[in-house]
Amino acid sequence: MKILTVTGYKGGVGKSTTAIHLATYFSDKGKTVLVDGDPNRTSIAWAERGNLPFTVADERQAMKMIGDGEYIVIDTPARPHTDDLKELAKGCDLLILPTAPDVLSLEPMLETARDLGDAKYRALLTIVPPMPSREGELMQKDLIEGGVPVFKTMIRRTVGFPKAALAGVPIRDVTDHRLKDAWQDYVALGNEIMEML
Numbered sequence: 001m002k003i004l005t006v007t008g009y010k011g012g013v014g015k016s017t018t019a020i021h022l023a024t025y026f027s028d029k030g031k032t033v034l035v036d037g038d039p040n041r042t043s044i045a046w047a048e049r050g051n052l053p054f055t056v057a058d059e060r061q062a063m064k065m066i067g068d069g070e071y072i073v074i075d076t077p078a079r080p081h082t083d084d085l086k087e088l089a090k091g092c093d094l095l096i097l098p099t100a101p102d103v104l105s106l107e108p109m110l111e112t113a114r115d116l117g118d119a120k121y122r123a124l125l126t127i128v129p130p131m132p133s134r135e136g137e138l139m140q141k142d143l144i145e146g147g148v149p150v151f152k153t154m155i156r157r158t159v160g161f162p163k164a165a166l167a168g169v170p171i172r173d174v175t176d177h178r179l180k181d182a183w184q185d186y187v188a189l190g191n192e193i194m195e196m197l
Contacts, residue, residue, distance in 0.1 A: 014126035025190030030070030050168015089119035101139035
């Protein structure tokens with residue numbers, strides 16, 4: 001069993017969207033359960049609106065559901081305390097920290113890195129503006145220079161994610177061919193994670 005935890009100090013950075021799409025990616029590799037520990041229950045609401053290719057469990061029922069799961073993706077509340085963050089890191093194979101490429105997100109991410117020390121984690125740049133903007137690349141460089149391990153893959157901003165959430169499906173199942181690149185971002189991220197596991 002491999003456990004991936006998606007968390008961060010800042011809300012509104014695509015945490016639940018990342019959890020949904022990583023669970024979709026891993027569901028093609030083996031039985032996957034997404035544990036929704038976010039009080040907003042975003043992942044559960046997404047699942048209730050449509051059809052996801054994996055099980056979504058409320059954190060209070062998760063123990064019954066994860067028994068034979070090969071991949072467990074945990075969607076946590078935003079803004080965990082430092083001690084909670086350290087415990088989350090100890091309890092999983094990889095801690096994934098989504099962050100937007102803006103100056104307001106840089107300092108919280110550097111603070112998170114200081115709190116985590118040598119735990120196994122990676123920052124993930126999400127909601128990255130499309131080219132010709134270089135905000136994603138610049139933030140990635142700043143994080144690396146600040147000593148933060150960062151995924152090579154960046155998740156581009158698109159109107160497709162709200163459409164997918166409304167339909168209750170992953171973005172790969174939205175019937176708009178223009179959104180294929182958005183799914184490919186998560187495939188690239190999943191491949192990068194597989195190499196780490």
